[in-house]
Amino acid sequence: MIRTEFIADVKKLVREWKSAGLSIGLVPTMGYLHEGHASLIKKAREENDRVIVSDFVNPIQFGVGEDLESYPRDFEADCNLCESLGVDLIFHPSPEEMYLPGFHSHVGVDTLSTNLCGKSRPIHFNGVCTVVTKLFNISEADRAYFGQKDAQQLCIVKRMVRDLNMNISIIGCPIIREDDGLAKSSRNTYLNAEERQAALILHKALTKGEELVKSGETDASKVKQAITDIINSEPLAKIDYVEIVDASELQAVETINGEILCAIAVYIGKTRLIDNFFA
Numbered sequence: 045m046i047r048t049e050f051i052a053d054v055k056k057l058v059r060e061w062k063s064a065g066l067s068i069g070l071v072p073t074m075g076y077l078h079e080g081h082a083s084l085i086k087k088a089r090e091e092n093d094r095v096i097v098s099d100f101v102n103p104i105q106f107g108v109g110e111d112l113e114s115y116p117r118d119f120e121a122d123c124n125l126c127e128s129l130g131v132d133l134i135f136h137p138s139p140e141e142m143y144l145p146g147f148h149s150h151v152g153v154d155t156l157s158t159n160l161c162g163k164s165r166p167i168h169f170n171g172v173c174t175v176v177t178k179l180f181n182i183s184e185a186d187r188a189y190f191g192q193k194d195a196q197q198l199c200i201v202k203r204m205v206r207d208l209n210m211n212i213s214i215i216g217c218p219i220i221r222e223d224d225g226l227a228k229s230s231r232n233t234y235l236n237a238e239e240r241q242a243a244l245i246l247h248k249a250l251t252k253g254e255e256l257v258k259s260g261e262t263d264a265s266k267v268k269q270a271i272t273d274i275i276n277s278e279p280l281a282k283i284d285y286v287e288i289v290d291a292s293e294l295q296a297v298e299t300i301n302g303e304i305l306c307a308i309a310v311y312i313g314k315t316r317l318i319d320n321f322f323a
């Protein structure tokens with residue numbers, strides 16, 4: 045496996061691979077890889093001749109007061125995992141390599157970025173779209189792999205690719221959970237033992253919500269209320285949002301009758317966790 049910090053190295057390899065007619069899969073990550081990432085890498089490995097993993101904590105998607113500095117990092121462990129999964133290239137640029145002095149260009153997706161996580165993280169999705177566009181251009185990947193845990197991110201990236209005619213297929217992959225149901229996330233590492241236990245309330249609440257929808261409840265407010273009540277029963281949990289939106293435009297629905305996304309963000313202590321289901 046090749047490791048590099050430099051865009052020029054990636055471009056050189058990509059040129060060689062492309063001229064040999066090889067397909068490329070990209071797994072964009074912020075590192076501190078876990079089994080959720082591993083599932084994306086395995087899928088990319090199955091579907092492409094070459095696999096690139098980017099490992100970059102993207103500063104422009106963090107707002108003031110968010111966890112940019114404390115975001116967990118372990119590049120050696122990431123390399124070991126990638127190597128064991130047959131990754132061809134791990135790209136680990138510095139912020140200076142990605143954002144040259146005088147960097148002023150941004151990519152954004154209106155409307156889809158303003159609700160759900162966009163309400164409390166107003167610059168987040170423009171930062172994501174911008175870095176992802178750069179990674180697509182650098183890697184010239186045929187396919188890129190994203191987890192459904194970040195459901196809004198997945199919808200936004202798909203829409204950006206469609207709207208801007210980008211030459212790449214976006215593959216969404218299912219949420220990977222711990223045995224007790226907590227969705228895998230690099231941020232789970234912030235939780236102490238008591239908080240880790242309390243964090244189970246997210247999955248518990250969503251499971252109830254999903255059961256209600258599957259059993260035919262169409263009143264979104266009733267489903268949201270049931271989820272809210274369960275989360276509020278956990279003293280360490282503080283709700284950021286509980287929303288039911290249509291799965292395409294991500295706008296709140298009153299009646300559940302097409303494909304919906306039920307998404308939640310909850311603080312457990314100081315750690316903000318997200319989870320969701322589609323129905």
Ligand code: PAF
Nearest residue numbers: 072073074102172175194
């Ligand atoms: O989901 C993430 O880890 C990040 O938002 C991404 C897509 C790698 C962009 O920095």
